[in-house]
Amino acid sequence: MTSRATAVRLPAPAGRWPPERASTWLAAVTVVVLLVDAWVVLTVPHRSPTRSFVREVLFASSWLAVGVVALRVGRPVLARLVLTLALVFAANFPGSFGFYSDDVLPRLMVTASAFLVPLQAPVAGHVLLAYPTGRLPGAGARRLVRLGYAVGLTESLWWGFTHASISACDACAESYSLVGVPAALNTGVSGAIGLLWAVLAVAVLLQLGLRFRRAGHRQRRLLVLPYASIAVLVAMYGVLSLVGASEGTSAWALSVQVVITFQVVAMLGVPLCFLVGLLHERLSYRRIGELVVTSTAAGETDLEHSLSVALGDPQLRLVFPLGDGFVDGAGHRVPRPEPDDSTTVTAVDTPTGTLALIRHDRSLSDEPELLTAAGSATRLIVENERLQAEVRSQLAEVRASRARIVTATNEARVRLERDLHDGAQQRLLAIGIALQLLRRQPDDPALLDAAEEELAGALGELRDLASGIHPAVLTDSGLGAALDALARRHGRRVVLRLPSGPLGRHPAPVEAAAYFCAAEAVTNALKHAAAALVTVSARERDGILSLVVSDDGHGGADPGGGGLVGIRDRLAAVDGSLRLETAPGVGTTLTMELPCV
Amino acid sequence: MARLLLQSGGYDVVGEAGSAAEAIASARALEPELVLLDVLLPDGNGAEVATDLAALPHPPGVVLTSSHRQGGMGSRLSTVPVLGFVAKDDLTVARLDELFG
Numbered sequence: 001m002t003s004r005a006t007a008v009r010l011p012a013p014a015g016r017w018p019p020e021r022a023s024t025w026l027a028a029v030t031v032v033v034l035l036v037d038a039w040v041v042l043t044v045p046h047r048s049p050t051r052s053f054v055r056e057v058l059f060a061s062s063w064l065a066v067g068v069v070a071l072r073v074g075r076p077v078l079a080r081l082v083l084t085l086a087l088v089f090a091a092n093f094p095g096s097f098g099f100y101s102d103d104v105l106p107r108l109m110v111t112a113s114a115f116l117v118p119l120q121a122p123v124a125g126h127v128l129l130a131y132p133t134g135r136l137p138g139a140g141a142r143r144l145v146r147l148g149y150a151v152g153l154t155e156s157l158w159w160g161f162t163h164a165s166i167s168a169c170d171a172c173a174e175s176y177s178l179v180g181v182p183a184a185l186n187t188g189v190s191g192a193i194g195l196l197w198a199v200l201a202v203a204v205l206l207q208l209g210l211r212f213r214r215a216g217h218r219q220r221r222l223l224v225l226p227y228a229s230i231a232v233l234v235a236m237y238g239v240l241s242l243v244g245a246s247e248g249t250s251a252w253a254l255s256v257q258v259v260i261t262f263q264v265v266a267m268l269g270v271p272l273c274f275l276v277g278l279l280h281e282r283l284s285y286r287r288i289g290e291l292v293v294t295s296t297a298a299g300e301t302d303l304e305h306s307l308s309v310a311l312g313d314p315q316l317r318l319v320f321p322l323g324d325g326f327v328d329g330a331g332h333r334v335p336r337p338e339p340d341d342s343t344t345v346t347a348v349d350t351p352t353g354t355l356a357l358i359r360h361d362r363s364l365s366d367e368p369e370l371l372t373a374a375g376s377a378t379r380l381i382v383e384n385e386r387l388q389a390e391v392r393s394q395l396a397e398v399r400a401s402r403a404r405i406v407t408a409t410n411e412a413r414v415r416l417e418r419d420l421h422d423g424a425q426q427r428l429l430a431i432g433i434a435l436q437l438l439r440r441q442p443d444d445p446a447l448l449d450a451a452e453e454e455l456a457g458a459l460g461e462l463r464d465l466a467s468g469i470h471p472a473v474l475t476d477s478g479l480g481a482a483l484d485a486l487a488r489r490h491g492r493r494v495v496l497r498l499p500s501g502p503l504g505r506h507p508a509p510v511e512a513a514a515y516f517c518a519a520e521a522v523t524n525a526l527k528h529a530a531a532a533l534v535t536v537s538a539r540e541r542d543g544i545l546s547l548v549v550s551d552d553g554h555g556g557a558d559p560g561g562g563g564l565v566g567i568r569d570r571l572a573a574v575d576g577s578l579r580l581e582t583a584p585g586v587g588t589t590l591t592m593e594l595p596c597v
Numbered sequence: 598m599a600r601l602l603l604q605s606g607g608y609d610v611v612g613e614a615g616s617a618a619e620a621i622a623s624a625r626a627l628e629p630e631l632v633l634l635d636v637l638l639p640d641g642n643g644a645e646v647a648t649d650l651a652a653l654p655h656p657p658g659v660v661l662t663s664s665h666r667q668g669g670m671g672s673r674l675s676t677v678p679v680l681g682f683v684a685k686d687d688l689t690v691a692r693l694d695e696l697f698g
Contacts, residue, residue, distance in 0.1 A: 450601075
C-alpha cells in the first residue's frame with residue numbers, strides 16, 4: 001500500500017459531534033461530576049476514610065489529564081475514549097463510600113454507580129486496544145470490544161438492579177433501582193459474568209501481546225510503557241489472586257491494606273505511562289520542525305538519518321526516483337522500497353511528480369499530520385537543495401559566460417589592432433613614402449597612381465572595419481536594413497527573407513545582439529561548413545524576434561565551438577535562446593529567439 | 598612602396614618576402630647584404646627572424662621597422678642582433694643610410 005503524504009487528511013468530522021467537540025464536553029462533564037462528588041463527600045457523612053476519596057479523585061483526574069493531553073497532541077478519537085473512561089471513573093466511585101444519608105443526591109449517586117461500575121472494564125479494555133490512535137486496529141480487536149460491551153451492559157443491568165451499593169451497609173444510602181433477588185441466583189449470575197470477564201481479559205492480553213510482537217521498532221516504543229504498566233498490573237492481580245486463593249477467598253476480599261496499595265499503583269501508574277507515551281510522541285513534531293531549521297541553515301546532507309531520528313524510526317528509508325529506478329541519498333541505485341509487516345511506503349509528491357519515497361514504520365500512518373509534516377520537511381529540504389544547486393550552476397554559467405565575454409572583447413581588440421596595422425596603416429605609410437619620393441621626382445605618374453590606389457584602399461578598409469565594429473546602418477535604419485547590407489556584402493551566397501512589413505525597431509542591445517549573431521552564423525556557415533547557400537530569415541511574433549540562419553553545408557556543427565558559444569553568450573545577455581539543428585550532409589539551422597518587448 | 602624608396606636611395610632590391618618563413622628562405626638563397634625587416638609579420642616576430650638571420654653563414658645587416666615606435670618591443674630591442682630600428686613614419690633614405698652605414 002502506498003499512501004500519499006500530500007493526500008493524507010484527517011477523517012472528516014462526524015456530524016455535529018466531531019471527536020474534538022465530544023472530548024471537550026466529556027472533559028467538562030467529568031470536571032463537573034468530580035466537583036459534585038467532592039461536594040457530596042464533604043457535606044454528607046460517610047463510612048470510607050477521606051484518603052480513599054483523595055485517591056479516587058486523583059485516579060479520575062489522571063485519566064482526565066491523559067484525555068486532555070491526547071486531545072492537545074491531535075488524537076481526538078483517543079481523547080474521546082479516554083475521557084469517557086475518566087467520566088465513568090468519576091461518576092461511579094462515590095457509590096462505594098457508604099453515605100449515611102437518605103437524601104436524593106447520595107441515593108442518585110449510588111444508583112448511577114451501581115450501573116456504571118460494570119462498564120469500567122469494557123471502556124478500559126477499549127482504551128487499551130485502541131491505543132495510540134483511538135481506533136481499533138483489526139477485526140479481532142473490534143470483536144473483543146463488542147463482546148466486552150455486551151458483557152458489561154449485561155452486568156450493568158444485573159448489578160444495577162441487584163446491588164444496593166458495593167459497601168452495602170445497613171444504614172447506608174440505597175440505590176433507587178434495587179430489586180430483591182435470591183442470594184443463590186445472585187451468586188450464580190455474578191460467578192458466570194466473572195468467568196466471562198476472565199476469558200475476555202485473557203483474550204485482550206493475547207491480542208496486545210500479538211500486536212506488540214508484530215509492531216515495528218517505532219510503534220513498539222509507543223506501546224512499551226502503557227503495555228508494561230498493564231503487564232505489571234496483571235502480574236500484581238495474579239499474585240493477589242493466588243494469595244487470595246490460598247486463603248480460600250477472592251482477590252478482592254484480601255486485607256484492605258494490600259488492595260489499597262495495589263489500587264494506588266495501578267490507578268496512578270497506568271495513566272502516567274499513557275501520558276508519557278503521548279508526550280514522547282509529541283516530541284517528533286518538534287524534531288521535524290528543528291530538522292527543517294537545522295538542515296536549511298547548515299546544509300544537512302544525511303536527510304534520511306535526520307528524518308529517522310526526528311520520527312524515532314530507525315527503520316526509516318528515504319529514496320529518490322531517478323529515471324526508471326530509485327537512488328538513496330548517496331546516489332547509489334536501490335530497489336523500489338516495498339511495504340512489509342511493520343513498514344509501509346509513503347510518497348512525497350510535488351505538482352511536478354513524486355519527489356521521494358519514505359519507507360517507514362506502520363505506526364506513522366496513524367499520524368497523518370506527523371507524516372505530512374515529515375513529507376513537507378523533506379520536500380522543503382530537497383527543494384531547497386535542488387534550488388541551491390540550480391543557483392550554483394546558474395552562477396557558474398554566468399561566471400563562465402562573463403569570462404568568455406571578457407576574452408572575446410580582448411580578442412576583438414587584438415584583431416582590430418592587427419587589422420588596422422596590416423590594412424589602413426600600411427597603406428597610409430605607403431602613401432607617406434610615395435609623397436617622400438614625389439618630392440624628389442615630382443613628375444612620376446606611377447607614384448601618383450600608386451598613392452591614389454593606396455588611399456582608395458585605405459578608405460575602403462577603414463569603412464569595412466567600422467561596419468564590423470558597429471554598422472552605421474544598424475543604428476540608423478534598424479535590423480532589417482543591416483541584415484540586407486550583410487547579405488549584399490556576401491553576394492549571391494546569402495539570401496535574406498524578411499516578412500512583408502518592415503521589422504520594428506527595438507532597443508539597441510537587442511538589435512545589436514540579433515545582428516551580430518546573424519553575422520557570426522553566416523560567417524560560420526560560409527567559412528566552416530563550406531555552404532553554397534545561406535538563408536537568413538527574420539520575423540517578429542508575440543514580442544519574440546526570431547532569426548533563422550540555415551545553410552546547405554556539411555553540417556555537424558559543434559555546439560561547444562567558439563562561434564556557437566559566442567552566439568549563445570550574446571543571446572543570453574538579452575535573455576534570448578538558441579536552438580541548433582545540425583546533421584552531417586544535411587546542413588545546419590540555427591534558430592535564435594530574442595524577447596523584444 | 599618600400600622597394601621604390603630603397604631604389605630611390607640607390608639600394609639594389611634583390612628580393613621581397615611576405616612572411617617570416619619566406620624571409621629566412623630568400624635570405625639564405627639570395628645572401629643579401631642588408632635586410633629591412635618589419636617587426637609584425639603574419640607568421641611571426643621580426644626579432645626572432647633577425648636572430649635566425651644572424652645565424653646564417655653570411656649574415657646580413659638587419660634594420661627593424663614597425664608602425665609602432667620602438668616596434669612595440671621597448672627595451673627588448675637592445676638584445677636583438679640588428680643594426681638598428683626605424684619607425685615607419687620616420688622611414689627615409691637618409692635615416693636608412695645612417696643605420697646601414
